Amino acid sequence: MKKTVTDLDLHDQMIALGDAAKAAQKILQRSSHAVRQNALKAAAAAIREAEADLLEANAADVAQAREMGKDDAFIDRLALDEGRINGMAAGLDAIAERPDPLGAIDQSWDRADGMHFDRVRVPLGVVAVIFESRPNVAADAAALCLKSGNATILRGGSESRRSVERILQAVRHGLEKAGLPAEAVNIVPTQDRAAVGELFRMTEHIDLLIPRGGRSLVARVQEESRVPVLGHLMGVNHSYVHASADPKMAQEVVVNAKMRRTGVCGATETMLIDRAIASEMLPGLVHALSAAGCRVRGDATAKSICPEIEAADESDWDQEWLDAVIGVHVVDGVDEALQHIDQHGTGHTECILASDQEVADRFLRDVDAAIVMHNASTQFADGGEFGFGAEIGIATGRLHARGPVGAEHLTSYHYHVRGTGHIRP
Amino acid sequence: MKKTVTDLDLHDQMIALGDAAKAAQKILQRSSHAVRQNALKAAAAAIREAEADLLEANAADVAQAREMGKDDAFIDRLALDEGRINGMAAGLDAIAERPDPLGAIDQSWDRADGMHFDRVRVPLGVVAVIFESRPNVAADAAALCLKSGNATILRGGSESRRSVERILQAVRHGLEKAGLPAEAVNIVPTQDRAAVGELFRMTEHIDLLIPRGGRSLVARVQEESRVPVLGHLMGVNHSYVHASADPKMAQEVVVNAKMRRTGVCGATETMLIDRAIASEMLPGLVHALSAAGCRVRGDATAKSICPEIEAADESDWDQEWLDAVIGVHVVDGVDEALQHIDQHGTGHTECILASDQEVADRFLRDVDAAIVMHNASTQFADGGEFGFGAEIGIATGRLHARGPVGAEHLTSYHYHVRGTGHIRP
Secondary structure, eight states: OOOOHHHHHHHHHHHHHHHHHHHHHHHHHTSOHHHHHHHHHHHHHHHHHTHHHHHHHHHHHHHHHHHTTOOHHHHHHHOOOHHHHHHHHHHHHHHHHSOOSSSOEEEEEEOTTSOEEEEEEEEOOEEEEEEOSOTHHHHHHHHHHHHTTOEEEEEOOGGGHHHHHHHHHHHHHHHHHTTOOGGGEEEOSOOOTHHHHHHHHOTTTOSEEEEESOHHHHHHHHHHOSSOBOOOOOOOEEEEEOTTOOHHHHHHHHHHHHHSOTTSTTSEEEEEEEHHHHHHHHHHHHHHHHHTTOEEEEOHHHHHHOTTSEEOOGGGGGOOOOSSEEEEEEESSHHHHHHHHHHHOOSSEEEEEOSOHHHHHHHHHHOOSSEEEEEEOGGGOSHHHHTSSOOSOEEOSSSSOOEEOOGGGGEEEEEEEEEEEEOOO | OOOOHHHHHHHHHHHHHHHHHHHHHHHHHTSOHHHHHHHHHHHHHHHHHTHHHHHHHHHHHHHHHHHTTOOHHHHHHHOOOHHHHHHHHHHHHHHHHSOOSSSOEEEEEEOTTSOEEEEEEEEOOEEEEEEOSOTHHHHHHHHHHHHTTOEEEEEOOGGGHHHHHHHHHHHHHHHHHTTOOGGGEEEOSOOOTHHHHHHHHOTTTOSEEEEESOHHHHHHHHHHOSSOBOOOOOOOEEEEEOTTOOHHHHHHHHHHHHHSOTTSTTSEEEEEEEHHHHHHHHHHHHHHHHHTTOEEEEOHHHHHHOTTSEEOOGGGGGOOOOSSEEEEEEESHHHHHHHHHHHHOOSSEEEEEOSOHHHHHHHHHHOOSSEEEEEEOGGGOSHHHHTSSOOSOEEOSSSSOOEEOOGGGGEEEEEEEEEEEEOOO
16 A cells, blocks of 8 residues: 555654653662652652643533533533643652662572572563543552553543644653653654554554543444554443342442442452342342333343332443443352353453352352452442552453553563573583 | 455455354353363363274375475474374473463552552463474463463464364363353464465454464564464574673583574574683683584684684674584674674574673673573573463564563453542543
8 A cells, every 4th residue: 555645644653752751760670669669659749730731721621522412421521620630740759659660570589500590570561551531540540650661652632632642742841850761652643544553554653552541432442453452341340249149238338339339340240140039139139220210121030029210231242331320130140140251241350249269269150251350349449449549441362461551561571580600510 | 356256255265263262262262260270170180081983093194294295393393103192292281270361450459539440360362373394382372371361273384184183183172161152262274375365464353473483474463464463583692701700600501592403493593702801711611512502603802812613704693503603703892792692583482691790790680682691591582481371482572571471471451440439520
C-alpha cells in the first residue's frame, strides 16, 4: 500500500515519539527509587498548583462534550472538580510511598557447585495506554509506569484532550524536577485515528499496549495490534448463592455486588441460586434487589417462585448489563454453577455465598477467573481495594498479569547468575 | 477470501482438535498432582517399553531425511539412540518428581477489615508448540505442559513425524493409565502448512503459542500469530572481559562459552574486551580460542594487537554465528560495553568477566537481557542447568516469562478473596 505524504508524516512523527520514549526509558530504568519517588511527589505538587488551570481546561472539554451531545454518564466520567483533582494528586503521593517494584529479588538459589542465581524485577520498557474519557486515567497510568521504570505513550479520547494535556504537563514537570527526562511520559500529539494504527505496529518501540475503555476498543486492539496487549474484556460476573448461604449475608452482599455502582466492570450481572433453597431465599433476595432499584429477570424456575419478576431469555446469561438489571438463574448445586460460569463467565470476578467451607474452597479453586471471592462483594474487584495503591486496569487474560494491574505487575524479571569461573562440562 | 472445500475441512479439523484439547484441559486443571505425576511416570515407562518401536520409527525418519539431502547437523538433531530414549524417559521421571507448580500460593495478605487475599498459581490453558526436527522436544513440551495442567497441541517438522507420533502415543498411554484424557496431548494431524496458519488464528482455543526453531519460524510466528507468543529470538550473546578480569579464568570461560557447543542459543558470539588490558590479555585469549578450533574476527584495534586474526566488519556485531567463529571488539570500559550490548545484544544471555565486584554488580543490574552472568560461561543458559528440570525454550521477550521456561513458567495466577459478608462502601 502506497503511503500518502500525510501518512508518512504521521508515521515519522510516531517513530520519533517512540524513539524518544525508548531513550528516556533507559534512563528511567537505571534511576534510583528515591529519584522516581521525588518525581511522583513533584508531579503531585504540580497537579495541586495547577488546579485553577486544570479546572479551566476541563471546563472547556466538558462544554465541548455537551455540545457534541454526550450523555450525563459520559460527562460524569470526564468532569473534574477540586475533590477529584486532590484525589489525583493524593493518588500520585500514595504511589510514591509504596515500595520499589524494581530490583526486588523474587527467587534466589544456589547450585551445589556454588553458582548463585537471583531472579530480579526489572521494567517492561515502553507501555502504551489507550483510554477514553476519564482524565485521571492519564495520571494513574503515567504514575504507575513511572514508579515501575517504564516510559509511557498515552493516547486519550479527543473529548478529554485539554484536561489530559494539562495533567501530563504537571507530571512532566515532576520528572524534570527530579532530574529525569520529560519524554518518559508522552502523549500522542494528534487525534488522527491512524495514529492508533501506528501504535499497533510499533513492535520495536512499545513493549505492552493496555487498552482501557469499552469493548469495541478492546476488541479492535486485540484484533489488530502486533504489540502484545494486556486487556480486559467484559466482566459478566456471577454471585452464586449456595444452599449453605446465610440468607441475610447473601442479601447484603448480592445487593452491594449489583447495585453499589452498576457501571463498573466488577459489578455482578447474574445471580445463580441453588434450587434447594430457591423457594425459601429467592423472595427475600428479589425484594431486596427491587427495593434497591434493580430490575430482576429470572429463568422459568425463578419466575415460578417470584411471578412478579421479568422473564429472562438465554441471551441474558451473556449480558454485561452495566445497569440496574440482574439475571437470575436457578442451578442444581455447585457443579451446575461451575458449568454455567465456565460457559458464560468472562474470567473477571466470580463470587460464592456459602457457609460450607469445603464447597467454597472448591469454588475458589475451580473457577477460572482472575478474582474468585467467598462471602464478599464482587465490587471489591479493584487495585485500590486490593492494596495496590492504584490500578491501570483489570486483566482478564491469563498471560503476564491477571486481575488488577498495579506498578508491580508492570515489571518483568531477569536472572543474575554469579560464578567463580564456572564452565559447563 | 473464499475458502476451498479442503481449507474448510482443515479448518473444521483444527477446531475439533482445539475443542478436544480445551475440554481435556478442564479435567487436567482440576486433577491432583499425584494423578499428573502418575501420568508422567507411566509415560516414561511407556517410552522405555516402546524403545524398539521408537528406534524403528526414527530410523525411517532418518532414512527419509538423508534421501532429502539433509546435512549431518540436521540428522544429529533428528536421530535417536538408546541413550537418547533413556534420557527422554528419565526427563519425564524427573519432571514428575518436581514440586507441583499448581495451587502454590505466591502472595498472601489481609486487609484491616479482615478480608483475606491469596494469589494462587493456575494453568494457562492450551499451549501450542511448533518445533522442528528434534523429537525429544515433543516429550519435553508435552511433559512440562502436563505437569503444569496445560493441554498441548504440538506441531513438529515433517522430518520427525514418525518418531514424534510414537513418542506421543506413549505419553497419551501414560495419561490414560492415570485416568486422564489422552486429548490433553495432541498432535496436528496433517503436515499441511496451512494448519500452522490455522493455529495462529485459534485465539478461542489456544492461550499461548511457543515457536521452537530457527529464526524464520520465530519471525513468521511473531508476524502472523493472533495467539499470544512466547518466543525466543536469536542469541547474539557477549562475553565481556573487563580490565579487572582474571586472565586465566577469562580464557577458560570465554573458550567454553564459545566452543562447548557452538550451535546452541546460549553460545557466545562476540567477545568484548577492555582497551586497558587488550594488549596484555588478547593474545592469550586469541591463542586459546584458535587452539580450540575457533576462527577469530577482530576490529582494527584487536587486529593491531593480533595481526593473525581476520578483520571483522560492522555487520559482524549482529551475527549469530552458531559456529566456531567469534567477533572481537575492543571497548573503552564498562560504559561502552553496555552501549554495545544495548545496540547489538538480543536480550538472551550476557556475561562479564571481572574481579571488580562493583563493576560486575552494575553490569548485572544494567544489562537488559534475560540472563546476565558474572564469571560463568554463557553456555549455562539452559532450563536444566537452572534447575527447572527441563525447558520448553528460552524466552527473550519481557512479558509473562523470561529466560528458560519450565513448568512453573507455564502457569498463571488468580486471586482468592475470602470475606465474612464484606460489602464495599
